[in-house]
Amino acid sequence: MNNIPGKITMSEWSEIFNSLPEKIIERYCYYNNNEWGRYLQPPATFFVYGARELKRLKFDNSLAALRMWGFVFNESERLFRAKQSGKKVIATCGDLGTVPVIIMGFPDCIPFYPECIWWTPFFNESNVLLEPAHQLGAPEAACFSKAALGAFYKRAYFPKPDLIFASTGASCDDYSCVLQLIEGLGYEIEWLEIPYRRGFDYPERFVKYLTNEYERVYKKMKNLTNFDKPEQLAETIKKINRLRLRVEEIKALVYNADISPLPALELMVIEFGNLYGYADIDEWLDIVDMIYETVKQRVAAHQGVLSPDAVPVAWITPSADPYLLNLIEDYGMRVVETEYVINQALVKIEEAIEPFTALAKSFMKASLIGSTRERIARIQKAVAAGRIKGIIITNMLGASHCAMETGLIGYYLRDVPSITIDVPAPSGITEQIKNRLMAFAETLRQGYYE
Amino acid sequence: MVLGIDIGSCYTKAVLFDGQIKEKMVIKTSLRPVEAIEQVKEKLTGYKEIAATGYGRNLIHNAQKVITEITAFAYGAMYIEPGIKTIIDIGGQDSKVIKLNRGVVERFVMNDRCAAGTGNFIEKTARALDLSLESFGQLAVKSDKPETIDSLCVVMAETEILSLAAENKKLEDIVAGLCDALVRRIAALGAQVKIEPPILLCGGGALNQGIIKSMNRILGKVIVPEAPQFLGALGAALCLNPICRN
Numbered sequence: 001m002n003n004i005p006g007k008i009t010m011s012e013w014s015e016i017f018n019s020l021p022e023k024i025i026e027r028y029c030y031y032n033n034n035e036w037g038r039y040l041q042p043p044a045t046f047f048v049y050g051a052r053e054l055k056r057l058k059f060d061n062s063l064a065a066l067r068m069w070g071f072v073f074n075e076s077e078r079l080f081r082a083k084q085s086g087k088k089v090i091a092t093c094g095d096l097g098t099v100p101v102i103i104m105g106f107p108d109c110i111p112f113y114p115e116c117i118w119w120t121p122f123f124n125e126s127n128v129l130l131e132p133a134h135q136l137g138a139p140e141a142a143c144f145s146k147a148a149l150g151a152f153y154k155r156a157y158f159p160k161p162d163l164i165f166a167s168t169g170a171s172c173d174d175y176s177c178v179l180q181l182i183e184g185l186g187y188e189i190e191w192l193e194i195p196y197r198r199g200f201d202y203p204e205r206f207v208k209y210l211t212n213e214y215e216r217v218y219k220k221m222k223n224l225t226n227f228d229k230p231e232q233l234a235e236t237i238k239k240i241n242r243l244r245l246r247v248e249e250i251k252a253l254v255y256n257a258d259i260s261p262l263p264a265l266e267l268m269v270i271e272f273g274n275l276y277g278y279a280d281i282d283e284w285l286d287i288v289d290m291i292y293e294t295v296k297q298r299v300a301a302h303q304g305v306l307s308p309d310a311v312p313v314a315w316i317t318p319s320a321d322p323y324l325l326n327l328i329e330d331y332g333m334r335v336v337e338t339e340y341v342i343n344q345a346l347v348k349i350e351e352a353i354e355p356f357t358a359l360a361k362s363f364m365k366a367s368l369i370g371s372t373r374e375r376i377a378r379i380q381k382a383v384a385a386g387r388i389k390g391i392i393i394t395n396m397l398g399a400s401h402c403a404m405e406t407g408l409i410g411y412y413l414r415d416v417p418s419i420t421i422d423v424p425a426p427s428g429i430t431e432q433i434k435n436r437l438m439a440f441a442e443t444l445r446q447g448y449y450e
Numbered sequence: 451m452v453l454g455i456d457i458g459s460c461y462t463k464a465v466l467f468d469g470q471i472k473e474k475m476v477i478k479t480s481l482r483p484v485e486a487i488e489q490v491k492e493k494l495t496g497y498k499e500i501a502a503t504g505y506g507r508n509l510i511h512n513a514q515k516v517i518t519e520i521t522a523f524a525y526g527a528m529y530i531e532p533g534i535k536t537i538i539d540i541g542g543q544d545s546k547v548i549k550l551n552r553g554v555v556e557r558f559v560m561n562d563r564c565a566a567g568t569g570n571f572i573e574k575t576a577r578a579l580d581l582s583l584e585s586f587g588q589l590a591v592k593s594d595k596p597e598t599i600d601s602l603c604v605v606m607a608e609t610e611i612l613s614l615a616a617e618n619k620k621l622e623d624i625v626a627g628l629c630d631a632l633v634r635r636i637a638a639l640g641a642q643v644k645i646e647p648p649i650l651l652c653g654g655g656a657l658n659q660g661i662i663k664s665m666n667r668i669l670g671k672v673i674v675p676e677a678p679q680f681l682g683a684l685g686a687a688l689c690l691n692p693i694c695r696n
Binding site: 417431432435436438439440442443446447 | 505517518519520521544554555556557558560
């Protein structure tokens with residue numbers, strides 16, 4: 001392995017992988033099963049299986065990153081293996097990080113997010129999931145989360161779930177509609193409702209309501225598994241907190257380092273892992289620990305993957321198309337703060353109180369269920385502290401929160417240069433978008449060195 | 451001496467610069483930017499370095515410096531009139547409003563997804579009226595009472611033109627109304643960055659007298675440089691200047 005940090009292409013990864021000793025490949029297994037659980041594979045493997053978009057991306061060249069990508073892309077295989085080996089596979093939709101904690105408290109139960117394939121279309125050939133979704137009634141203008149409809153219909157990306165939990169209320173309207181179409185395919189869905197927060201000081205009854213909803217999830221799981229040990233939930237919360245703390249440490253190291261020690265793309269994948277550990281929380285924790293060590297070593301050695309003069313920016317709303325994260329780094333920017341709509345999955349869950357209440361209180365911090373002003377409060381602080389020189393806002397056409405929020409976000413953050421990118425359909429990053437991003441980078445650079 | 455090239459979607463513009471513009475040329479890009487670049491290099495000689503801008507900028511492989519039009523326009527504007535606070539560029543494919551603060555780009559907005567507010571809008575509507583671009587501008591200037599054309603979409607504007615023609619409205623008033631529609635679109639775009647005078651108008655659209663008249667009426671007096679379509683190429687050349695580099 002090359003010890004000098006950098007970004008490499010899919011083909012370069014294959015060359016490095018070929019030189020890896022077998023004992024390293026054997027070392028990493030999902031579900032702790034060395035017989036069929038190996039997942040260390042170069043991104044080219046997944047390219048062959050249809051993730052065509054990987055070809056245009058650049059990746060971090062550390063072993064930890066290779067392990068992470070192998071694990072993340074192996075999720076489909078992992079879910080089918082889980083089912084084959086007698087585990088229960090539970091779909092959790094639209095909830096963003098809390099229902100999986102309850103599910104992980106049950107033995108041999110694997111939570112997963114069908115909507116995490118919201119970004120599958122950006123890695124796979126674009127029409128594989130979106131076209132069937134359109135044919136099944138999802139409007140062409142709807143959010144890319146409609147890819148989940150195509151995935152349920154094709155039954156190709158995950159096995160039939162033993163249970164499906166779906167959120168409605170203060171969740172993505174488009175996704176709730178998509179889930180109703182999924183229900184129309186014959187899938188039974190257990191709905192739970194998330195209340196809107198309406199402000200920093202929300203009524204206590206909201207927590208009570210959500211606590212009841214989570215207790216209902218628990219009962220459903222209890223009926224499915226005949227397992228009933230609520231105290232196990234407290235243990236799971238501790239494990240989840242360990243993950244969340246570690247991710248916070250990685251982010252702090254990356255954001256504050258003189259030279260960025262990890263690309264924004266890898267960091268986004270790490271953040272999203274907080275939602276459910278990519279369907280194997282123990283292995284994911286180990287991967288995150290390994291990434292943490294890699295980042296720590298790089299910071300100590302003053303080494304990184306970007307130029308030391310990269311201009312610090314914040315990113316609001318996930319990029320959807322991962323290529324955008326590569327692009328902005330190519331143009332001389334680095335991401336030092338994010339608001340990817342999953343902030344509630346990044347903070348510690350209280351351990352000293354009743355677990356369901358703790359989960360409800362944790363979720364009520366979700367940025368997405370409050371006002372726009374609350375959503376960008378942390379970014380505003382970072383701007384005021386001089387840590388951020390520009391803001392990139394991605395607007396996903398059709399996503400209900402984006403339609404209302406994107407303009408407001410730009411307005412509230414008007415004191416700092418910002419750019420809004422309407423994320424086009426997969427492979428749709430045009431020269432115009434590149435041109436605007438490059439011009440934005442030039443503009444920030446001029447201001448940065450003023 | 452340096453060569454600044456601006457490879458736009460419709461035209462490729464180039465200047466030879468040595469403290470001042472020595473020579474300049476413009477040719478159609480015509481979807482063949484590489485050929486256009488070769489023609490420029492054949493015609494304009496004697497340069498030591500090349501700087502490129504415009505949508506085709508990355509096609510010049512031996513360029514010493516490659517910058518976006520946003521930065522290039524800012525450099526060019528500062529050379530022409532150092533006090534400029536807003537640049538409005540009406541290009542063939544897009545339009546831009548660039549806000550400057552002491553010569554540095556502070557904010558910019560671009561309309562690059564729709565023909566409304568771009569030179570394309572004028573080209574398409576001129577074609578619908580069977581007018582050359584030159585006569586389009588000359589006619590618009592004659593109007594004292596521009597018609598109101600609400601449609602910003604070029605397709606819908608064509609329908610509106612037909613309706614106005616059917617009502618026997620004066621052609622110069624229809625044409626001036628089209629110029630107003632384009633300028634209103636740019637004004638709405640520019641509101642995001644707050645257009646402030648002095649305003650410099652550049653790009654191919656700045657060659658159209660009708661647009662200039664509408665600009666002056668709707669946005670206030672605009673400054674039009676002698677060769678507005680060369681501002682990007684000039685700015686690219688200037689970015690190789692040691693003063694700009696620093």
